Every structure is written in C-alpha cells, then in structure tokens.
Amino acid sequence: MDSLTQIVLGAAVGEAVLGRKVGNKAMLYGAIAGTIPDLDIVAKYFTDTVTAIELHRGISHSIFFAILMSPLFGWLVWKINSKANATWSDWSWLFFWGLFTHPILDAFTTWGTQLFWPIDLRLAFQNIFVIDPLYTLPFLFFLILTSFQQRTSAKRRRYNRLGLIISSSYLVLTMVLKGVAHRSFTNSLEAQGIAYTDIDVRPTPLNTILWTANIDTEDAYLIGNYSFFDTKEIDFEAYPKNHQFLGDLKNEDKVKRLIAISEGWYTIYKREGGLYFNDLRFGLISLDPKETEFTFSYLLLKNDGKLMVEETPKFRKDAERLLSLLWDRVWGN
DSSP states (O other): OOHHHHHHHHHHHHHHHHHHHHTHHHHHHHHHHHHGGGGGGGGGGTSOHHHHHHHTTSGGGSHHHHHHHHHHHHHHHHHHTTTSSOOHHHHHHHHHHHHHHHHHHHTTSSSOBOTTTTSOOOBOOOOSOSOOHHHHHHHHHHHHHHHTSOTTOHHHHHHHHHHHHHHHHHHHHHHHHHHHHHHHHHHHHHHTTOOOSEEEEEEOTTOSSEEEEEEEOSSEEEEEEEETTOOSOOOEEEEEOOGGGGGGGGGSHHHHHHHHHTTTOEEEEEETTEEEEEEEEEEESSOOTTOOOEEEEEEEEEETTEEEEEEOOOOHHHHHHHHHHHHHHHTOO
C-alpha cells in the first residue's frame, strides 16, 4: 500500500500495543515501524533494474525481518526514551507488530509480498489497489480522534479500535467484491464462447467498483473491464503474446527473472528503439480500448554482448488521462 496508509496502520497498531503506557509516542514509533519495510526502494540506486524489482517487498517484508529487527529497533527506542513507562520488551513488541502488519496489508495488493522469505512464495491476493481512499481515510479519521484523547481514556481505545475494525472490514468486503467480479468475468467468457487457460482479476486504481481481468488464451492475452454499474456484455481486447520475439534472449538470466517476476503474464513488443517486455499484472496506462502502452514496461538492450534492462519512464499526463477515463468507466459501460 501507499506510504500514508502504512503510516496510519503502523500508528494504529503502535497505539493498540503501547498507547496506554506512552500515549502518542506509541503512534509515532508505530508509524516509523510501518514505514521501515518500504525503505527497500533505495535498492534501485545501488543495483540493476531487475534486482531492484526482486528486492522490493522481499526480505524487508517478511516475518523473518520482523522477528530479527524488532528487538534491535526496540532497544534503540528504549534507550532514546529511557524515562518512558515502557520496557525494551514493550518497544520490541510494538516494532514487531508494526513491521509484521505492513507486509500483511501489502499481501492484499497486486504486487504482493514475500512474507515467508527466504521461501520463494509471493502472496498477492489482488483485492485492493495500492491506493484506496475508502480504506485509508476512515482509518485516518479515527486515528486523529484517538490522538486527541488522554492516554488512559476509554474513548482513546474505542476510537483506535473502531479505525482498525472498519479498515479490516473494508478489506474483507473487497475480497467479496473480487469474487463477484471474478464470477462476472467467467460468465461473460462462457457466454461469448471464449476458451481460456487462466484468469487474473484485480481492482482498477483508487476503487473497488471497477475491476479488470487478464485472460490467458493460446496466442494472446485478453484484457477486459467490469464495473458493478455495467449493463452491457464485457468487451475483451486482445494483445498478442509475441513471446517468440525474445529469440535467444529467453535464455538470458535477467529475462528469466523478469518472467518469474511477472508470474508469466507478459507480452513482448517490437518498437522503434528496441524490444519491450510488458508486465501485464499492472495493466495498461489508460482505459482506452486502443491503448497499447503498459504501466510497467522494460526496454531490453544488448550492449557489448551484455543485456541491459531499463524501465520505461512514466509521465504525469498519462496519470491524468487514466484518472479521467477511469472516472467515466466506473459508472458503467
């Protein structure tokens, strides 16, 4: 999830663990704990593109990391706040839950997380977008109310508990909504007589009303969108796989790793300037039926016999266009 959401979750968890003893300091350090796992993004400044992608939501988003690092962070904060009414164990417990709930929440997104690192298993339930105001804003509202209460107040615990309950309930609801959307996609595929081998369903940005699906067929992937306000049949656009374009590059280590990262959901496009690897899990840069550009696309270049992988840049105008089309499409086809 986005940084603000993880800060809010970490602060609420910190409050639940230690708020009665140290007041708003529990929120502060809980927010810090909720932020720490995402510091793995600095890897992009020290490693190549593929390695940075692999490291994101890797070890820092695991149970192993939470268990290993919480005593260390707990000890540091205990030393800084030696006069506070909390022990090393108390602070360590706060950091464990802050570090642990972060990847738990991320597991519900499209990117997912390697919660059981070093076991090579990425959890990605894909029932909530990385930014969802309906999850974050009510949660933030109750957290703010909590912060203005006395640390021993019953209202303080009640407000914080309400924030956790409402946000968690919404998360459960998104699982139900995904099930409904998945059923609508499969019914539409059956009605249109489309044979397929796999289907991948996820929410579109900022909402859980409009859903999108990748459909795996023999030579192409189909992409379709479904809103709960739709009244017409779902339209599916075909995107050729073009895996044969890789040629000998399919034996390159970086390409094999990109395929593993994309979980096999990828297309290869030839364009002016080179060969592009498109990760389908995050969809197209817009909802235009004629769109051919993907959100995550990587240029594959050979330089002196060495394969270089470069992520294509993203532009603000593309985001603005997506939001405009998204707003229109949410209300039905």
